[in-house]
Amino acid sequence: MRVHWATAVLASSGALLGVQAASNQTGYDYIIVGGGPSGIISAERLSAANKKVLLLERSTVGPTIETGAAKYALSWNDTLTAIDVPGLSFDVGNFPQWTDYICTDTDGTAACILGGGVTVNYMVFVHPPDHDFDDKWPVGWKWADVAAGAERLYARNPGSSVPSADGQLYDQAAYGTLARFFNKLNWTAVDMSAQRNEKFQTYSHPVWNVQDYKRAGPLRTYLPLALARKNFSLRMGALVTRVLRTGSRATGLEIINAATNATETIRLAPGGKVILAAGALHSPRILFNSGIGPRAQIATAQRSGITVPPVAEWIDLPVGKSLMDHPIFSIVIKTQNGTFNTLDAAAILNGTATRDIAAYETDNDGVLTQGKHRLVFFTSNVASDGLTRFYQGSCTPTAEGVVTITAYMTHGLTSTGELALDANQRTTIAKSPYLQTAGDREAATAFIQSMVNAITAPGSGMTLVEPYTNTSAILGSLTAGIHYAGTTKMGVDDGRVGNGTAVVDTDSRVYGMQNLYIVDGGIHPDLASGNNQAMVMVVAENAVERIIQQDKFPDEDMGVPCDV
Ligand SMILES: Cc1cc2nc3c(=O)[nH]c(=O)nc-3n(C[C@H](O)[C@H](O)[C@H](O)COP(=O)(O)OP(=O)(O)OC[C@H]3O[C@@H](n4cnc5c(N)ncnc54)[C@H](O)[C@@H]3O)c2cc1C
Ligand SMILES: *[C@@H]1O[C@H](CO)[C@@H](O)[C@H](O)[C@H]1NC(C)=O
Ligand SMILES: *[C@@H]1O[C@H](CO)[C@@H](O)[C@H](O)[C@H]1NC(C)=O
Ligand SMILES: *[C@@H]1O[C@H](CO)[C@@H](O)[C@H](O)[C@H]1NC(C)=O
Ligand SMILES: *[C@@H]1O[C@H](CO)[C@@H](O)[C@H](O)[C@H]1NC(C)=O
Ligand SMILES: *[C@@H]1O[C@H](CO)[C@@H](O)[C@H](O)[C@H]1NC(C)=O
Ligand SMILES: *[C@@H]1O[C@H](CO)[C@@H](O)[C@H](O)[C@H]1NC(C)=O
Ligand SMILES: *[C@@H]1O[C@H](CO)[C@@H](O)[C@H](O)[C@H]1NC(C)=O
Ligand SMILES: *[C@@H]1O[C@H](CO)[C@@H](O)[C@H](O)[C@H]1NC(C)=O
Ligand SMILES: *[C@@H]1O[C@H](CO)[C@@H](O)[C@H](O)[C@H]1NC(C)=O
Numbered sequence: 001m002r003v004h005w006a007t008a009v010l011a012s013s014g015a016l017l018g019v020q021a022a023s024n025q026t027g028y029d030y031i032i033v034g035g036g037p038s039g040i041i042s043a044e045r046l047s048a049a050n051k052k053v054l055l056l057e058r059s060t061v062g063p064t065i066e067t068g069a070a071k072y073a074l075s076w077n078d079t080l081t082a083i084d085v086p087g088l089s090f091d092v093g094n095f096p097q098w099t100d101y102i103c104t105d106t107d108g109t110a111a112c113i114l115g116g117g118v119t120v121n122y123m124v125f126v127h128p129p130d131h132d133f134d135d136k137w138p139v140g141w142k143w144a145d146v147a148a149g150a151e152r153l154y155a156r157n158p159g160s161s162v163p164s165a166d167g168q169l170y171d172q173a174a175y176g177t178l179a180r181f182f183n184k185l186n187w188t189a190v191d192m193s194a195q196r197n198e199k200f201q202t203y204s205h206p207v208w209n210v211q212d213y214k215r216a217g218p219l220r221t222y223l224p225l226a227l228a229r230k231n232f233s234l235r236m237g238a239l240v241t242r243v244l245r246t247g248s249r250a251t252g253l254e255i256i257n258a259a260t261n262a263t264e265t266i267r268l269a270p271g272g273k274v275i276l277a278a279g280a281l282h283s284p285r286i287l288f289n290s291g292i293g294p295r296a297q298i299a300t301a302q303r304s305g306i307t308v309p310p311v312a313e314w315i316d317l318p319v320g321k322s323l324m325d326h327p328i329f330s331i332v333i334k335t336q337n338g339t340f341n342t343l344d345a346a347a348i349l350n351g352t353a354t355r356d357i358a359a360y361e362t363d364n365d366g367v368l369t370q371g372k373h374r375l376v377f378f379t380s381n382v383a384s385d386g387l388t389r390f391y392q393g394s395c396t397p398t399a400e401g402v403v404t405i406t407a408y409m410t411h412g413l414t415s416t417g418e419l420a421l422d423a424n425q426r427t428t429i430a431k432s433p434y435l436q437t438a439g440d441r442e443a444a445t446a447f448i449q450s451m452v453n454a455i456t457a458p459g460s461g462m463t464l465v466e467p468y469t470n471t472s473a474i475l476g477s478l479t480a481g482i483h484y485a486g487t488t489k490m491g492v493d494d495g496r497v498g499n500g501t502a503v504v505d506t507d508s509r510v511y512g513m514q515n516l517y518i519v520d521g522g523i524h525p526d527l528a529s530g531n532n533q534a535m536v537m538v539v540a541e542n543a544v545e546r547i548i549q550q551d552k553f554p555d556e557d558m559g560v561p562c563d564v
Contacts, residue, residue, distance in 0.1 A: 036116020
């Protein structure tokens, strides 16, 4: 193993490891860009397959004590940071880390920290149902094709609805109140993992991405395995600007070294491959800077000072053109008799919430083992265009007797937006992905109206809280779901040809390139039925498997009609 932390030391599996002077700049079979969930999973699987792998991550340290976050240790336990403790996740946006960890060079929200979005997210872990793949993913990526990869993920990182060591759930008053409400509507109680295909009028205890009483995710469930292998290197503080290429062949990467601000070049081994996993909002910029994408975006990259390839080598692909996301609507309800409340983050952080802290530290149980939501529901409706659209509601106590429902419109929605670049190297959302089609607007309105009707019905024991007291006000509460997809869409309709929309083929390879792949959320051609982190991980498990298979059959047809 070789680690280049820009600062500090790394403790892996309990062992303290010294800082390596510098990463070997040559000779990698695989260079993976981005240490988020898709990048870590890909790197771990490739290193297990005996490839020589370099993982490049722009953040200089990680979010855990083991990965260099000592300055963020909790006041009451110096082996933990606030990011680790499930019961603090509801307040992540107020942690001092938040501004360190959130990217400043993109519209929308993305995390620029080892572990990616999974380091800062609210931990809801939705096993995707069959239809998330079966409806719009290309042939070869239907549920039957990806199920084995999903099982590989869940064997390591299953998520949990009962994360406490004593098998108890805590702080269940809000769940009880909401379950009674949904029972009256004749909805069905399910286990959202075991019954993942039940997405019509169902509710469940939340499944959180928690393991061993801490925030889980590939940072904890995959990265330590890779770090234990000699032929895996992790280099931190490496901001990748572009892929170096000769025609259709990637030859290496250009990076900015965070420690020195110097530009460096990292070369691939002969026959080596580059895998982009910088996330749906960042991999497109790396492509634009590498002469891949709409001509206008490449020209903007050039104006921003990037050395793009000569015009003759530009690859005209619709990068950024199929941006998708879940819109969020806020439904805030006051319950008549609800005795629940939000947790006191300040008291947990400063150590005065002694009972909850003692339960957590001593017995691995109590409310701090749980994420922020108390109930998650799913449903769908059919609009006059005949299409079925799905919804998820994540319900959290936010004040005395008050529940906030973060209601997402999810799988089946038909709107797309566009991601672009500005001359300061910032990615921009040039066209919003939300409610762009009449069908989406009609369906969202009908869903919210049905919720409003049920909440305001006599005897419901609930009222809507100002300012979102009617359907139009709730529609107007729209915010980003932060589940971005589609910017480097997978498909068989090669984006270089006619009206083709795809950027990568079904082996995850960029059309027109021999050895450049993408595995992050950007390749998803469709949205998941719920929060998408498990979907991102399932897709990465499958994409990397195909890339490994490619190595075994290197002469296979690339499906590139106008190469060289
Ligand atoms: C605030 C927030 C809340 C969310 N809540 C939930 C939730 O509750 N449940 C859920 O399922 N999903 C949630 N999500 C979404 C989920 O976390 C993301 O979909 C997922 O992390 C995407 O994974 P990825 O691998 O595609 O990219 P990312 O997670 O974005 O990872 C990209 C990685 O690449 C690195 N990187 C970027 N650019 C470069 C570069 N140029 N050079 C080197 N490294 C680079 C980044 O630092 C990062 O480590 C949330 C996301 C956010 C941001
Ligand atoms: C770097 O990698 C190359 C190619 O694998 C190898 O020949 C060389 O010895 C390595 N150098 C160091 C310093 O590890
Ligand atoms: C990678 O490491 C494994 C053992 O960890 C070893 O068997 C294999 O030969 C190594 N491969 C390369 C290419 O270095
Ligand atoms: C729920 O089911 C019962 C029994 O079938 C029925 O009487 C009632 O009208 C249903 N309620 C709703 C809201 O659909
Ligand atoms: C880093 O280098 C760039 C370009 O060389 C320069 O514009 C920038 O100011 C430098 N940043 C720092 C923090 O030195
Ligand atoms: C800790 O936080 C609680 C809740 O905000 C506050 O009442 C208390 O005064 C704080 N105690 C200390 C020692 O900071
Ligand atoms: C800190 O937390 C860890 C993990 O919960 C626990 O094992 C350890 O005992 C705690 N340390 C102290 C000093 O309580
Ligand atoms: C709230 O409590 C009152 C008084 O006990 C009771 O009449 C009412 O039915 C309760 N409402 C709900 C929704 O449980
Ligand atoms: C809906 O609520 C908003 C905000 O409170 C208010 O301005 C608006 O008049 C209401 N619309 C209707 C149709 O009641
Ligand atoms: C591309 O789309 C346009 C407009 O929808 C259509 O007229 C044209 O026939 C399409 N071309 C191909 C090759 O499908």
